[in-house]
Amino acid sequence: xxxxxxxxxxxxxxxxxxxxxxxxxxxxxxxxxxxxxxxxxxxxxxxxxxxxxxxxxxxxxxxxxxxxxxxxxxxxxxxxxxxxxxxxxxxxxxxxxxxxxxxxxxxxxxxxxxxxxxxxxxxxxxxxxxxxxxxxxxxxxxxxxxxxxxxxxxxxxxxxxxxxxxxxxxxxxxxxxxxxxxxxxxxxxxxxxxxxxxxxxxxxxxxxxxxxxxxxxxxxxxxx
Numbered sequence: 001x002x003x004x005x006x007x008x009x010x011x012x013x014x015x016x017x018x019x020x021x022x023x024x025x026x027x028x029x030x031x032x033x034x035x036x037x038x039x040x041x042x043x044x045x046x047x048x049x050x051x052x053x054x055x056x057x058x059x060x061x062x063x064x065x066x067x068x069x070x071x072x073x074x075x076x077x078x079x080x081x082x083x084x085x086x087x088x089x090x091x092x093x094x095x096x097x098x099x100x101x102x103x104x105x106x107x108x109x110x111x112x113x114x115x116x117x118x119x120x121x122x123x124x125x126x127x128x129x130x131x132x133x134x135x136x137x138x139x140x141x142x143x144x145x146x147x148x149x150x151x152x153x154x155x156x157x158x159x160x161x162x163x164x165x166x167x168x169x170x171x172x173x174x175x176x177x178x179x180x181x182x183x184x185x186x187x188x189x190x191x192x193x194x195x196x197x198x199x200x201x202x203x204x205x206x207x208x209x210x211x212x213x214x215x216x217x218x219x220x221x222x223x224x
């Protein structure tokens with residue numbers, strides 16, 4: 001029996017040496033380790049942080065004793081996608097309030113992955129990518145009350161990024177990860193999602209033992 005055709009949309013930034021990272025995170029470096037000419041095979045060495053590129057935060061990223069990436073239920077990370085479009089109000093370092101998105105959250109179903117589209121991903125790799133809009137902590141509380149355990153953003157973080165701060169202030173993380181949630185960051189290409197075609201998203205991590213996060217290959221599947 002043939003399967004219906006599903007259009008795939010890649011929401012993932014490519015991983016490359018020197019790519020933009022969260023301030024203070026390990027640099028991404030990719031270099032050849034072997035060559036066809038000398039060794040008969042090509043292998044590369046990878047140096048990167050657990051939060052490089054498009055990635056997910058497990059609860060242990062900011063919550064003491066929280067679940068690690070290898071203990072997450074993968075079924076949570078392949079789910080219907082509920083898109084919240086905030087492009088009309090996205091501005092540098094602007095806080096997005098619950099009242100501004102509440103009407104778009106009314107139809108959220110428990111278990112859906114809610115993704116906030118700002119289109120800030122167009123600035124990825126540029127200095128002003130760090131000046132992204134961010135989500136008020138009340139949005140995290142509303143999502144948890146609605147039975148949402150995974151949220152995604154096309155920015156560096158759902159919290160404000162201050163590269164001058166000695167330590168990050170992460171109220172959205174504290175509420176959402178503190179309740180066992182998962183956050184997907186640095187998504188891209190959200191303009192290609194068609195909410196009318198029943199999109200599902202898959203954002204599966206590598207099973208790093210005991211670690212706090214992982215790069216993901218985030219892909220959306222549309223109904224034929």
